[in-house]
Amino acid sequence: MLIFAANYHMKGKIIKSTGSWYQVMEFETNTIFEARIRGKFKLIKTRLTNPLAVGDFVEFQLEQDDVAWITKIEPRTNYLIRKSVNLSKEAHIIASNIDLACFIFTLKHPETSLGFLDRFLACCEAYNIKPLLLFNKIDVLNEEEIELVKDIEFLYQEIGYETLETSSYSKLNFDQLQDLLKDKTSVFFGHSGCGKSTLVNALQPGLNLKTSEISDSHLKGKHTTTFAQMHFWDFGGNVIDTPGVREFAMIDIEKEEVQHYFPEIFKKREECKFHNCLHINEPKCAVLDALETGEIQYSRYANYIKLMEEAEEAAKQ
Numbered sequence: 001m002l003i004f005a006a007n008y009h010m011k012g013k014i015i016k017s018t019g020s021w022y023q024v025m026e027f028e029t030n031t032i033f034e035a036r037i038r039g040k041f042k043l044i045k046t047r048l049t050n051p052l053a054v055g056d057f058v059e060f061q062l063e064q065d066d067v068a069w070i071t072k073i074e075p076r077t078n079y080l081i082r083k084s085v086n087l088s089k090e091a092h093i094i095a096s097n098i099d100l101a102c103f104i105f106t107l108k109h110p111e112t113s114l115g116f117l118d119r120f121l122a123c124c125e126a127y128n129i130k131p132l133l134l135f136n137k138i139d140v141l142n143e144e145e146i147e148l149v150k151d152i153e154f155l156y157q158e159i160g161y162e163t164l165e166t167s168s169y170s171k172l173n174f175d176q177l178q179d180l181l182k183d184k185t186s187v188f189f190g191h192s193g194c195g196k197s198t199l200v201n202a203l204q205p206g207l208n209l210k211t212s213e214i215s216d217s218h219l220k221g222k223h224t225t226t227f228a229q230m231h232f233w234d235f236g237g238n239v240i241d242t243p244g245v246r247e248f249a250m251i252d253i254e255k256e257e258v259q260h261y262f263p264e265i266f267k268k269r270e271e272c273k274f275h276n277c278l279h280i281n282e283p284k285c286a287v288l289d290a291l292e293t294g295e296i297q298y299s300r301y302a303n304y305i306k307l308m309e310e311a312e313e314a315a316k317q
Contacts, residue, residue, distance in 0.1 A: 009071070014056045015230040022052060024060055024068050035060060035068035047251050049084050053093040054228040054240050055185060078127045080187070083249045091249040095187050095228060095240040100180065102132045104166075104190030104199065107141060107149050112191055114152075116247075118262075118303035120189060121161065123248045125261035132180060133163040134188075136195050139170050155297055159264050168195055168202040178203065183236040192244050200241065204233055209241060255311040262304050264296055278308070 015032065016023035024035040037052060052058070052073065059072035079096040103120050105112045117133075124131040133156055135149050153163045164173050164180070181203070188196045197209040209231075232238045250261075259265050259279065269277060271286035279287035279301075290296040 009059055009061050010068075011057070011059055012068075013230075014052055014054050014058060016228070017050075017052060017054050018227045019050075022070070024058060024070065033060070033062065033066065033068035035070050038069040038071055047090050048081065049090050049092050053079060053096045054230050054242075055079075055096040055098060057097065078129045080123055080127060080129065081249045081251065082245045083247045091251050094242050094245060097185060098129050098187055098240070099184035099237075100132055100186040101129045102134055102186055102188045104134045104136045104188060104194040104196055105149075105152070106135075106137050106190070106194045107145055109137065109140065110191045110193045112194065114299045115303050115306070116191065118300060119248045119307065122258070122261040122303075122307060123250055125263070126250050126253065126257075131161060133161055134177070134199070135163060135165045136190075136199065137167065138165045138172060139167045155300075159300075166199065168198045171202060174203065178233075178235050181233060181235075181237055181239070185230075185238055185240065187240045187242060189242075189245055197241075200231075200239060204231065204239075207231055250307070250311070251314075253311050254315070255308045258304060258308045258311055261307075262300060264290075264300065265304055268296065280305070 010026050010028075012024040012026040012033075014022050014035075015025045020036070022035040022037075023032055025032050052070065056076065057074035058070045059074075060068040060070045062068055076096045078098055080094045080098065080101065081091040082094050084090040084092050101120075101124055103117060105117060121131055123129075133153070135153055138146065138149070141149065149165075153165070157163055162180075164177060166172055166174070166177060188200060190196050197211040201207050201209055201211070228240060228242045230238050230240050256276070256278065259269060265279065265287055268287045268290050269279070272279070272282070273284035274282055277285050277287070279285050282288075287296060287301075291298060291301050
């Protein structure tokens with residue numbers, strides 16, 4: 001049995017957060033301690049509501065009662081945030097130091113909003129996180145629906161995003177998915193009822209994450225995870241299970257920056273006549289021309305405009 005000296009400084013990773021208490025896993029021995037925050041931690045941005053997130057690397061020391069007191073947070077390589085549930089102007093860090101963010105798209109049961117998907121992708125671009133689009137529940141679709149999924153999949157592949165078709169029941173492409181997840185810190189997102197917990201359970205038998213039932217009246221699921229927690233794959237790496245995210249957030253983003261987070265728009269802007277073109281109604285705008293020819297999809301452009309309007313509105317607050 002290992003004995004840790006009181007007040008000895010150690011390094012570890014946050015693997016669970018319940019709001020006031022955390023679990024931290026010490027790096028050298030993988031010993032897990034119950035932990036609390038000591039002192040006033042300065043938040044990265046003034047609008048963030050939580051100083052610590054699952055995935056954070058920290059320094060801590062033990063008291064006599066074996067409670068770990070976190071004394072330092074290491075700089076994050078990246079993080080994803082959501083709009084705070086109760087405070088519309090504030091945001092909450094979902095997870096940090098993410099290697100791969102997986103978005104689960106379902107054509108039905110429930111139907112995935114392209115606006116939700118594009119907001120997720122823009123956040124990944126803004127915070128330097130690699131996304132993976134998983135087109136799930138393929139086995140419940142008819143031929144016509146499968147063709148529609150393949151069209152949507154091709155749209156995002158053309159932009160440069162990696163995609164994979166999956167099914168928790170037939171375990172479609174699971175070997176390939178495991179290879180992509182191996183030895184990485186990953187996180188899964190999607191509408192409630194999209195099959196996130198079922199997919200994670202299928203990848204890691206015995207994990208038994210709670211799954212949500214689909215409501216017949218609205219064909220929507222109920223979120224089942226109430227706090228963030230890291231789980232470890234037998235094949236290497238880990239996944240951060242998070243509470244359901246209804247809306248991703250980008251904070252302190254200028255409206256002029258939004259086009260940077262839509263790769264096809266950002267690439268096309270080089271051909272615009274004016275260097276400060278926002279692609280709304282400016283003359284000789286290459287993005288608007290590409291919209292006319294179908295080179296840029298209208299759904300993507302509409303979501304770009306929406307995010308730009310939100311950034312402009314946020315700047316006034």
